[in-house]
Amino acid sequence: MISALVPTVTGGERLSRNLDSITASLRATGEPWELLVLNDGGADLPAVGVQVRVVVLAGPRGYGPAVNAGARQASGGRLLVLNDDVRLEPAAVRLLAEALVPGVFAVAPAILSPLARCGDEGGKAAVWRGGLIEIEEAPSTRVHPTFYPVGCCFLCPTATFLELGGYDETLAPYFWEDVDLGFRARRRGLVTLHVPAAVCHHEGSATIGGRPLRERQVTWHRNRTLFQLRNLRDRRLRAASVGALAAQALFGGPEAAEGVAAALRLYAVAGPRREDGLGDEEILSGTGAS
C-alpha cells in the first residue's frame, strides 16, 4: 500500500487544484493506496473527497513535524510525500514505485518548477565550496543518484523513514529538513534516485513564499548552519565549516548573522549526530560533490 502525505497550512485552493491528479496517479499504480491531508494548524479546508483522510494537527508546527505525524499514522509500506502545490502526471507514482528497489532510500521525480533554473528541481548535487555545502541542480534525462529527496515530492519506504527518525523537527518550520534526511540516509549507505521519467509539476514555494523575506533568509541560514554542524564529522570539513561561519559573522549580512547565531544556540542543545556509516567525503562524492 502507498500512503500519500500532503501537509498543508492554508492550502485549500491548492488542494482543490491538485488532489485529483494525485489520486489519479495513485490509482494508476493498480495498488492499494491512501491519501492523508495533514492539516497543520486546522485551518478550514474545502471538501477533499471520500477517499482522502484529513488529519488535523495542532500548530502549525511546520512541514517536517506534519510529515512525521502523517508517517506515524500511515498504513502503507511506502510513503509518497508531497507538497500541496504539486500536481502529478498519471504515470508518476507508478514509475517511482518501480524505481524504489532495495538499497534505495527514496526516489524523486522530475519536479518541473519555475523555481528551477534548469526547469527540474528533482535532481540535486552537493558542492563543497568555501567551507559550506552548497546545493546545485543536477539535471538528467536518466535515473541517477541525487543528494536528497526534494521535500515537495518523493517516494520512500515508511519503515526506513521512521527508522531514520523522519524529518529533524529542530529544523522546523521549513528549509533544509529534506537535505538533512537525505544526508542521514546516505550515511547508512542508502541512496536517493532522481527518476526523470516520472513527472510532477510544482507551483513553487506556495506556502513558504507567503512568509516575510527576512524570516525566510534567517531560517535558511540557521538551518544550513545547523545541518552542517550536526551532520559533518570529518575534522577537516568541520574546521572549514566553522571557518565559513566566522566569515559569515564578519562579512555576512544581518540575516546570515542572525541565522548563524540561532543555529549555534540550537546546536548547543541538539549537539552532533553520532550515527555510524559512510564518511562525509564519501557521501558528498557520491552525488556530484567536488
Add this chain to the structure above:
Amino acid sequence: MRPSELLTEVLRLARQEGALEGDALRSFAEALAERAELIVEERLSREQTLVRELEWRRETLASLEQELSWRREAMASLGQELSWYREAMASLEQELSWRREAMASLEQQATALQRELEWRRGTLSSLEQELSWRRQAMTSLQEENDWRRQAMASLQEENDWRRRVMDGLEGELRQLHADVQAARDDKDAASSAHDRLLGHHREVLARMRSELVSGVAARFYRWPAVRRRLATLAEELRG
C-alpha cells in the same frame, strides 16, 4: 547578537572543535578566506547590480526631467488651448441646451407618433384579420353559390323533366277522359241495349208465363202446340 558577539561565539566553537590547531587551522583559515571572498563577491555583485540600477535610474531621471520640461511647455500651450476650448465649450453648451429643448420636443412628437403608429398597427392588424375572415367567408359563399347554381341547374333539369312528365300525364289524362267518355258511351249504349234486351226478355218471359198458364189449363191435345210456342219463345230468348 552583535557581529562581534557572534564572532566570539564562532571562535569559541572553533576552539571546541579544535579548528584552530594543526591541519584543521589550515582548513579553517582557507574556508574563512574562501567563504569571505564568496560573500564579498556576492555582496559586491549585488552592489554592482545596485549601482547599475542606480545609474540606469539616474539616466531615466534625467530623461524624465527633460520630458517634464517639455511637458511643462506643452502644458502652457495646452492651457491656452484649454481656455479656447472652454469658450467654445460654453458656446457649445448653449447650443446643446437649445438642442436639448428641440430634442425634448422631437422626442415628445416621436412618442406621440409612436403611439399613433402603434394604434394604426393595431387597427391595421384588426382590419387584416377582418379581411382574412371576409376572404374566408367569400370563399365559403362562393362555394355555396357554386353549389346553389348546381342545385338550380339540377332543379331546372328536374322541372323540365317534370314538365315533360306533366305534358305526358296531361295527354294521358285527356286520353283517359276520352276513354272514360267512350266507356260511358259504350256503357250507355250497352245499358240501352241491355234495357231493350231486358224488356224483350221480360216480354218473352211474360208470354212464356201466359203460355204456361194457358197450357196448364188447356187440354192435353193442345199441349204440343203449347210446347211448340214455348220452344219458339225459348228460341227467342236464346237469340
